[in-house]
Amino acid sequence: xxxxxxxxxxxxxxxxxxxxxxxxxxxxxxxxxxxxxxxxxxxxxxxxxxxxxxxxxxxxxxxxxxxxxxxxxxxxxxxxxxxxxxxxxxxxxxxxxxxxxxxxxxxxxxxxxxxxxxxxxxxxxxxxxxxxxxxxxxxxxxxxxxxxxxxxxxxxxxxxxxxxxxxxxxxxxxxxxxxxxxxxxxxxxxxxxxxxxxxxxxxxxxxxxxxxxxxxxxxxxxxxxxxxxxxxxxxxxxxxxxxxxxxxxxxxxxxxxxxxxxxxxxxxxxxxxxxxxxxxxxxxxxxxxxxxxxxxxxxxxxxxxxxxxxxx
Amino acid sequence: xxxxxxxxxxxxxxxxxxxxxxxxxxxxxxxxxxxxxxxxxxxxxxxxxxxxxxxxxxxxxxxxxxxxxxxxxxxxxxxxxxxxxxxxxxxxxxxxxxxxxxxxxxxxxxxxxxxxxxxxxxxxxxxxxxxxxxxxxxxxxxxxxxxxxxxxxxxxxxxxxxxxxxxxxxxxxxxxxxxxxxxxxxxxxxxxxxxxxxxxxxxxxxxxxxxxxxxxxxxxxxxxxxxxxxxxxxxxxxxxxxxxxxxxxxxxxxxxxxxxxxxxxxxxxxxxxxxxxxxxxxxxxxxxxxxxxxxxxxxxxxxxxxxxxxxxxxxxxxxxxxxxxxxxxxxxxxxxxxxxxxxxxxxxxxxxxxxxxxxxxxxxxxxxxxxxxxxxxxxxxxxxxxxxxxxxxxxxxxxxxxxxxxxxxxxxxxxxxxxxxxxxxxxxxxxxxxx
Numbered sequence: 001x002x003x004x005x006x007x008x009x010x011x012x013x014x015x016x017x018x019x020x021x022x023x024x025x026x027x028x029x030x031x032x033x034x035x036x037x038x039x040x041x042x043x044x045x046x047x048x049x050x051x052x053x054x055x056x057x058x059x060x061x062x063x064x065x066x067x068x069x070x071x072x073x074x075x076x077x078x079x080x081x082x083x084x085x086x087x088x089x090x091x092x093x094x095x096x097x098x099x100x101x102x103x104x105x106x107x108x109x110x111x112x113x114x115x116x117x118x119x120x121x122x123x124x125x126x127x128x129x130x131x132x133x134x135x136x137x138x139x140x141x142x143x144x145x146x147x148x149x150x151x152x153x154x155x156x157x158x159x160x161x162x163x164x165x166x167x168x169x170x171x172x173x174x175x176x177x178x179x180x181x182x183x184x185x186x187x188x189x190x191x192x193x194x195x196x197x198x199x200x201x202x203x204x205x206x207x208x209x210x211x212x213x214x215x216x217x218x219x220x221x222x223x224x225x226x227x228x229x230x231x232x233x234x235x236x237x238x239x240x241x242x243x244x245x246x247x248x249x250x251x252x253x254x255x256x257x258x259x260x261x262x263x264x265x266x267x268x269x270x271x272x273x274x275x276x277x278x279x280x281x282x283x284x285x286x287x288x289x290x291x292x293x294x295x296x297x298x299x300x301x302x303x304x305x306x307x308x309x310x311x312x
Numbered sequence: 313x314x315x316x317x318x319x320x321x322x323x324x325x326x327x328x329x330x331x332x333x334x335x336x337x338x339x340x341x342x343x344x345x346x347x348x349x350x351x352x353x354x355x356x357x358x359x360x361x362x363x364x365x366x367x368x369x370x371x372x373x374x375x376x377x378x379x380x381x382x383x384x385x386x387x388x389x390x391x392x393x394x395x396x397x398x399x400x401x402x403x404x405x406x407x408x409x410x411x412x413x414x415x416x417x418x419x420x421x422x423x424x425x426x427x428x429x430x431x432x433x434x435x436x437x438x439x440x441x442x443x444x445x446x447x448x449x450x451x452x453x454x455x456x457x458x459x460x461x462x463x464x465x466x467x468x469x470x471x472x473x474x475x476x477x478x479x480x481x482x483x484x485x486x487x488x489x490x491x492x493x494x495x496x497x498x499x500x501x502x503x504x505x506x507x508x509x510x511x512x513x514x515x516x517x518x519x520x521x522x523x524x525x526x527x528x529x530x531x532x533x534x535x536x537x538x539x540x541x542x543x544x545x546x547x548x549x550x551x552x553x554x555x556x557x558x559x560x561x562x563x564x565x566x567x568x569x570x571x572x573x574x575x576x577x578x579x580x581x582x583x584x585x586x587x588x589x590x591x592x593x594x595x596x597x598x599x600x601x602x603x604x605x606x607x608x609x610x611x612x613x614x615x616x617x618x619x620x621x622x623x624x625x626x627x628x629x630x631x632x633x634x635x636x637x638x639x640x641x642x643x644x645x646x647x648x649x650x651x652x653x654x655x656x657x658x659x660x661x662x663x664x665x666x667x668x669x670x671x672x673x674x675x676x677x678x679x680x681x682x683x684x685x686x687x688x689x690x691x692x693x694x695x696x697x698x699x700x701x702x703x704x705x706x707x708x709x710x711x712x713x714x715x716x717x718x719x720x721x722x723x724x725x726x727x728x729x730x731x732x733x734x735x736x737x738x739x740x741x742x743x744x745x746x747x
Contacts, residue, residue: 052433052713052715053413053414053433053434053437054437055414073726137578138577139578155581156580157578157579157581159580257524257580258525259725260580261580262725262726262729262730263725274718275718276407277406277407278403278406278717278718279715279717279718279719280410280433281715
């Protein structure tokens, strides 16, 4: 019985579908070679002894990975990435949603506000990095203004770790300097989540809110009980998109802090760049790249999985 | 329907094939069109020399262009392709170069620091032509100091031609600040620390540092090392004959830490130019920097040499010269080596070096160049260059491989915050096999 249906289905592939498959075919080949092939190649290099300008593809096993996990700098990178990701995504969601809800109050001149908040997204992270490097430089105007009030923030040059404890060779805890990098990243990306949430809010039919109001819900309850639950898929998308940005971030950090004193603002992307292109440690660099890929996969794969279930 | 499908499939396969072929043939044709271009374009032109460097900044680009102009005057039939890649003290250029060299598409000649940056990478990878005969043909063996030729040699073969010299063991200081606090130029580390204490009491930052990129701090360390070890043992250290756990290296690390006690608090947010500004405006007194800082003081900040700012050799390293030298060699597999050699001849000539260096702010690598073309600092440095022991710089890739340098910079970055001498020494010891 089941077999019959399958055969029927097979026969049912229409001419249009064949055409579509034929046209997809070249790009599938290209992607297999230039995306998956290169990922595979990077994985292969990461398992080799290719750690100088002279190619050496002899098998090294997990040597490069073991080296990384014992490396002070890479341990710091993982810690920094963890805190950067949590703070960055959290702030982007909270601030983006908050602004979207405010703008959604049928403001006059709404588009002006929208543009103001969306504009930073038009800049590249490198520009953001340079601008915020000046703004938060401990010896420039903004900080001298703060020092009038007795506050002397060191921003990204701070080497303190909040609530730190020894973990392996590094101090585990929130590096204070990460906060300044998060500020710059949030400044750049909040516009994006604002736009997402605004679209989401507009997609919620007014009838639902009206119905809630009729039932005697306060405005707060309308948002808390009706609107927010309906924004859950948007939040999911924002998390996925921001997570892959924050796990792969390179340009912002490279332009803003370098790696920071004691590597308090270093991230795998910067380490990968320096290892590969300064030190010529190609295998080590490839290993970092693969670990970054796996980190992103941790976020992306469950998302794809849930999408697949949806299809069925 | 089947026919149509077949036709469509054939079409797609054909399209793919054509795409593949055309890219291949365009690869082939590259060489051919190049040749054709030369024939039709230059008439009787011999060929093209592609000069690969990271000289795109103010003074350095001027120097390079002057050099190219001189070459074109002498060789009107050879055209020059200035393939400079900007950014990041050569980091970007080095990445591009690595890709091209590994893809067997070398530039005609490229900028590389003399020392291990040349020897441990391109020479070791068997990508460079030896130039011994070329040196002897042109009688250059006694025109460059012996220790400099050693630096661009590996196993008895010479691999490149130095065009300029920068010095790394220099302290620049604000003369007014020194005068106000009645401080003499220190020649030993003890005098240096005494002066630093005095400056600190007077409310001046004794030493400016901008180690957003850690090579600036690495440079201080290598100079302390040189002072502690002396030129011979310093070279032995980087030849692997003396271990990094040697007691004098440990003392150097301690002294390096002590110097760090006197630097500006926001050093991690500054680059070297930012730290030079601290000295220029009198907030800080001294700056250890390669002598490209002189160009920055004189040209960018409009300060007068020996009036606003002065200079002295890093304490305990008088009579020693930490050299950073840009050199050009001849990669293997270049189409027209003879044309490239013509360029190298200009590069090595007194005329070429005197055209390039006054603009770049460096001094010539030849000992018989004309001092009158250089400012007072240049004259002093040329005098020192002739009479000093030359030692290779770690921070600029001459003393050890790029791989070791990357790890050393990493260790220095950690040390600057943690000040853990044992850890620092341990990191250097474990990186040592990669020198």
